[in-house]
Amino acid sequence: MGELRRAGRTGGPGFEKAYDTNLWAWLGQNPGAARQFNDAMREFSATWGPRIVASYTPFGEASVVADLGGGTGAFLTEILTRYPSVSRGVVVDQPSVVEQARARADLAPLISSGRLDFFPGDFFADVPTGIDVYTTKQITHSWSDAQLVSLLKRCRDASPNAKFAAAELVQSHEASKFLRHFDIMMYATMAGFLRSGDEYADVFAQAGYELQRIVPTGTAFAIIEATPA
Numbered sequence: 001m002g003e004l005r006r007a008g009r010t011g012g013p014g015f016e017k018a019y020d021t022n023l024w025a026w027l028g029q030n031p032g033a034a035r036q037f038n039d040a041m042r043e044f045s046a047t048w049g050p051r052i053v054a055s056y057t058p059f060g061e062a063s064v065v066a067d068l069g070g071g072t073g074a075f076l077t078e079i080l081t082r083y084p085s086v087s088r089g090v091v092v093d094q095p096s097v098v099e100q101a102r103a104r105a106d107l108a109p110l111i112s113s114g115r116l117d118f119f120p121g122d123f124f125a126d127v128p129t130g131i132d133v134y135t136t137k138q139i140t141h142s143w144s145d146a147q148l149v150s151l152l153k154r155c156r157d158a159s160p161n162a163k164f165a166a167a168e169l170v171q172s173h174e175a176s177k178f179l180r181h182f183d184i185m186m187y188a189t190m191a192g193f194l195r196s197g198d199e200y201a202d203v204f205a206q207a208g209y210e211l212q213r214i215v216p217t218g219t220a221f222a223i224i225e226a227t228p229a
């Protein structure tokens with residue numbers, strides 16, 4: 001945040017100006033901080049996940065759900081628990097994060113039953129195939145339009161019939177102080193930003209999807225639903 005002014009003046013993430021590398025690479029080199037970050041994300045998802053997941057019953061119509069940047073699995077676990085009809089969930093995340101997820105004792109029953117699976121790697125390079133619903137939570141605001149479109153296109157190619165149900169923060173003129181603060185934080189750390197409904201419609205369209213609706217969840221998050229165009 002101390003580099004925010006310089007970031008605003010010169011462009012690019014403040015985090016990179018302070019640390020000479022991006023947030024994800026830095027976390028990769030600092031396992032203690034990465035664990036703390038991943039635990040914080042898990043708490044975030046454990047707190048709000050139940051209301052978000054309960055607000056979007058179409059999750060229950062999917063057989064296989066992939067959570068892109070799914071962290072240590074809290075959001076996807078909530079989907080699998082609330083909707084037993086979902087036969088398999090796949091967490092896509094960086095290998096070090098997947099390693100931390102696999103070590104979670106509370107996930108052992110879901111993993112051993114085959115309902116929870118992992119796809120370690122860079123989601124810009126590869127995503128799992130055979131998916132019915134791709135989901136995200138707190139992911140899209142980290143990436144530029146060009147990066148997000150390339151990720152969405154990769155999903156569109158990997159599973160041409162799959163839909164998207166992204167649990168994300170949506171910008172609007174009525175945005176709460178929390179959202180406005182979060183927007184600035186994302187700008188400082190990753191030159192990221194919260195998108196409005198129209199901006200989501202535009203990036204999804206560029207990747208070959210049609211935005212269907214934005215479903216409120218009674219939390220700061222909404223589900224952005226898009227289907228192949």
Ligand SMILES: C[S@@+](CC[C@H](N)C(=O)[O-])C[C@H]1O[C@@H](n2cnc3c(N)ncnc32)[C@H](O)[C@@H]1O
Pocket residue numbers: 024041042044045068069070071072074075092093094097121122123124136137138139
């Ligand atoms: C803000 S966290 C969100 C975690 C989780 N979705 C949640 O809400 O609890 C962003 C996640 O994206 C993952 N990530 C970042 N870049 C990635 C990449 N290129 N490929 C796969 N995962 C990535 C990070 O490791 C991190 O777990």
